[in-house]
Amino acid sequence: MAKAAKTAITPTRSENYPEWFQQVVRAADMAETSPVRGCMVIKPWGYAIWENMQRVLDGMFKATGHKNAYFPLFIPKRFLEKEAEHVEGFAKECAVVTHHRLEAGPDGGLVPAGELEEPLVVRPTSETIIGDAFSRWVESYRDLPLLINQWANVVRWEMRTRLFLRTAEFLWQEGHTAHATEEEAREHTIRMLNVYADFARDSMAMPVLTGEKTAAERFPGAVETFCIEGMMQDRKALQAGTSHFLGQNFSKAQDIMFLGEDGERQHAWTTSWGVSTRLIGGLIMTHADDDGLVLPPRLAPVHVVIMPITFKSDEPEKIINYCHKVADDLRVQAFHGRHLEVEIDDRDMRGGEKNWSWVKKGVPIRIEVGPRDMAEDALFTARRDRPAKEKESIPRAEFIANAIQMLEDIQQTLHDRALSFREEHTHEIDSESDFRDFFAAPKGDPTPVHGGFALTHFCGDRAMEEKIKNDMGVTVRCVPMDEGEPGTCPFTGQPSAKRLVWAKSY
């Protein structure tokens, strides 16, 4: 960094996308790897983004009738064994606690002692332990629907991990509901899917497709799995949230039964749905550029950073006071359920370095105030959705009156930009050779960014789906919710009900 680099982040997205991603996380000081393999330390800037996501989502869950609760981290092994497909899906990635005590070992270290009678599994998801509680809580149709959400950490022992996108431990929310009828449970599954899609679009400025997973991609134990899928800037798909209709699979396995209005004892219908800290990975890969993170204002921990330029002034206190006054006038303004977050950065460091540090953190609006600006009663302003060096002097009163509008404008710009990017790289593809060409990596490029979403008919043959996955690394991301038009499957020549969304994915 001694020599002036062209971009704040090296390598750039086009040079090496995965490495660019890691560098953005590091430059914005969001998270770091930890001594524990596969686990991350989420640093204050990253965690603040998560807290904002939590606040908005939690409000949406409450608004749709859910209550928060908390269930144990440890799940008795026999609970997991109750639902056959569920066990099979998660068994390979479970962390298991087998002892409850440490004792001094022969060579000075500590060795586990006190073996547990029954091993405890660290939750990879909580359907089983929550189902156990539901079986006791639900007695009558009057107890339904039961709408519960939990904010928690879960552990899935992944082989290969990446900050925010796939870590062995991650933070998430998992909603679990029980209903009296199949129809109501199905409706609820879709309702929560739409909550996720709304959140992604409105708060994250991340357009997503909604659809159903094929059997191959379905949640273990679910009857149907629905998802939101976003397109990242390397044109790969990111599954950003899932909503499952569990039918009576779990209620039968765990005896969640109620006495109906008609006096009949019957099994409840359940759903579950979740989003995780992976959303932060999606946020980065949707908006960040070669100068670092770009935050949609609605989720930004800081909306406006004010940097006093005092070195030229005989009276630096005057400038600082002026900045505080601007900050006060901004902080009283409401922006989507909170007040504007304004930070005055008067750290004693060189201007360039300070300015770039906020560029890399993705703060929506940066303001510099020096003696000249103060004399003119104006603010030297930069927006993160525009090039770092594009700055504009705006009269103070005008800026204060329009700050909210400017943030809304940035939010909208980010969304529209992401939407046109996705549309630009989404194509209807009708022959197998075009399909292969679309997803084939250009020759001689070690870190190719290519492909996108292919809208292609498919007959639904599971073996063919598997073959395409093995050959090209391309999977069905979702079966779109809309009606669609019938056509012909280019892989088998069989009839197809509608086009599916195909892509490489995270």
Add this chain to the structure above:
RNA sequence: CGGGCUGUAGCGCAGCUUGGUAGCGCGCUUGACUGGGGGUCAAGAGGUCGACGGUUCGAAUCCGUCCAGCCCGACCA
């Protein structure tokens, strides 16, 4: 769990082939000069060279065992 690679200062690395008491860049500390841009100069702090054992007068360097991490595969929010 298979294949490849790497462990030396907070981070990134050189030194190892041809053993001789540890070096560079960034970062950090202090001071000066700077100042609407990711500085300049000077002076400093910081390492039992992944662990254990062997060979040797002497091991970061040679040998052995172990441990950890990274990359590529199979699996995944």
